[in-house]
Amino acid sequence: MLAPAPFRLVLLLFLLAACARSNGLTDGGSPDGGSPDGGSADAGTLAGKMRAFTEKLGGGHAGHFLIGMGNDGTNSGDDPAYHLGATIDLHYHYLVGLSTEGGWPTWNSNPDYAGKRVREARSHGVVPMITYYAMAAHGDGNVAGSVQDASFMNVWWKDFAQVLASINAEGGPVVLQVEPDFWGYLQQRSASAGGPDKVVAKVAASGYPECAGKPDTVAGWGECLLAAIRARAPNALAGLHASVWGSGMDVRRNTNPSLDVAGEAARSVGFFRAVGGDRFDFISSDSIDRDAGCYEAGLTVTGNVICRMRSSSLLDESNATLPSYRQMLTWFKALTAGLRLPGIWWQLPFGVPSATPGGTPGHYRDNHTHYVFGHIADFVDAGAVGAVWGTGAGYQTFIDTDGGAYKAAVVAYFASPFRLP
Numbered sequence: 001m002l003a004p005a006p007f008r009l010v011l012l013l014f015l016l017a018a019c020a021r022s023n024g025l026t027d028g029g030s031p032d033g034g035s036p037d038g039g040s041a042d043a044g045t046l047a048g049k050m051r052a053f054t055e056k057l058g059g060g061h062a063g064h065f066l067i068g069m070g071n072d073g074t075n076s077g078d079d080p081a082y083h084l085g086a087t088i089d090l091h092y093h094y095l096v097g098l099s100t101e102g103g104w105p106t107w108n109s110n111p112d113y114a115g116k117r118v119r120e121a122r123s124h125g126v127v128p129m130i131t132y133y134a135m136a137a138h139g140d141g142n143v144a145g146s147v148q149d150a151s152f153m154n155v156w157w158k159d160f161a162q163v164l165a166s167i168n169a170e171g172g173p174v175v176l177q178v179e180p181d182f183w184g185y186l187q188q189r190s191a192s193a194g195g196p197d198k199v200v201a202k203v204a205a206s207g208y209p210e211c212a213g214k215p216d217t218v219a220g221w222g223e224c225l226l227a228a229i230r231a232r233a234p235n236a237l238a239g240l241h242a243s244v245w246g247s248g249m250d251v252r253r254n255t256n257p258s259l260d261v262a263g264e265a266a267r268s269v270g271f272f273r274a275v276g277g278d279r280f281d282f283i284s285s286d287s288i289d290r291d292a293g294c295y296e297a298g299l300t301v302t303g304n305v306i307c308r309m310r311s312s313s314l315l316d317e318s319n320a321t322l323p324s325y326r327q328m329l330t331w332f333k334a335l336t337a338g339l340r341l342p343g344i345w346w347q348l349p350f351g352v353p354s355a356t357p358g359g360t361p362g363h364y365r366d367n368h369t370h371y372v373f374g375h376i377a378d379f380v381d382a383g384a385v386g387a388v389w390g391t392g393a394g395y396q397t398f399i400d401t402d403g404g405a406y407k408a409a410v411v412a413y414f415a416s417p418f419r420l421p
Contacts, residue, residue: 053342057089063419066388067410071092092177092390103159118130127175132176134160135147143189146182150205153205167233168236170235172235174235175237175344179240187247196222199217206228208228222277225276241346249264253312254323255323284346287328287345290391291359294306296310297360297364299361315371329378333381344387349369351368353366353370363401369402
């Protein structure tokens with residue numbers, strides 16, 4: 001049976017309960033069987049890998065900066081992202097929870113929920129993107145109760161094999177983002193322990209032959225993931241997620257002009273290289289997980305903190321004061337260059353600019369839509385191959401409450417997409 005309607009609200013409630021919150025396309029001949037970049041002279045450069053990434057998506061998605069949207073699923077599959085007035089490039093769905101606890105494999109006739117979402121996107125000419133987000137099932141950042149728990153991981157690995165089988169069965173390109181945020185917690189744990197090879201992760205619990213001999217560590221988990229994806233879903237373009245706070249310093253909120261922003265990114269680069277992340281197809285990150293205005297106002301609903309009140313939430317579009325977009329792009333550029341991977345900006349908020357801080361549910365201010373569409377060349381220069389929008393919690397501004405700003409931006413963009421160099 002399908003997830004109870006409305007799907008998007010149910011999913012957001014799950015995310016709220018869980019919330020607290022390398023590189024280029026795999027070079028030919030890699031030990032994990034990654035596909036080659038292609039025959040162009042600059043195939044090994046980041047710019048060449050960015051173009052190759054879009055070319056693997058095929059059709060009208062090749063050669064330009066990608067625009068997407070997600071976390072808007074409906075039971076019917078006729079999602080809002082498919083009615084923007086232009087055909088977007090990417091549409092993402094969360095797959096959350098464990099099969100033994102009412103998670104995504106139980107949301108419709110097992111085992112085809114992922115396949116259903118893939119087919120829906122394709123029917124609209126959009127490339128499907130899956131955000132696999134199950135590690136938070138027992139609490140956001142609960143390392144001991146997830147990746148270090150054999151019982152949890154026995155189920156996690158079984159479910160992950162199921163989504164890989166569905167991706168493979170559907171064929172064609174599918175973008176797969178693996179466990180956003182969780183890598184940030186592992187990066188911090190690894191820094192304390194002396195490296196990801198010193199932090200336990202239940203790799204042998206997979207039973208995957210592709211993972212035989214890989215160590216029961218976080219480093220081994222990354223290696224196992226890549227080997228399994230390449231073997232079981234070779235049509236997947238897979239990536240891990242770098243949290244801007246993973247180094248221990250939340251760069252996005254930084255107001256200290258003396259901070260070595262590129263140095264903080266280098267810490268993340270070192271971590272992802274150590275877990276094999278530089279041999280995936282892309283790296284993703286998000287600069288904020290909901291409207292800045294929601295954080296400015298603070299929002300608690302029936303005892304659940306949706307947005308904890310905090311300062312330094314709105315990025316400065318003029319780049320005159322911190323935190324700013326220039327600071328975020330500096331961090332992101334160091335990340336993609338260090339990993340030599342295309343980057344995807346993920347789960348950007350829909351809020352609209354306002355001189356008045358805060359807002360109200362469904363009408364919080366933010367400026368990501370305004371800024372990103374006006375500065376795409378800067379994002380490409382920073383190694384970004386695309387950007388996707390989506391609400392990271394309930395009560396945020398959405399395309400039906402933003403005065404049509406996102407729809408208008410999308411239509412205008414696809415009239416003349418930004419061509420990659």
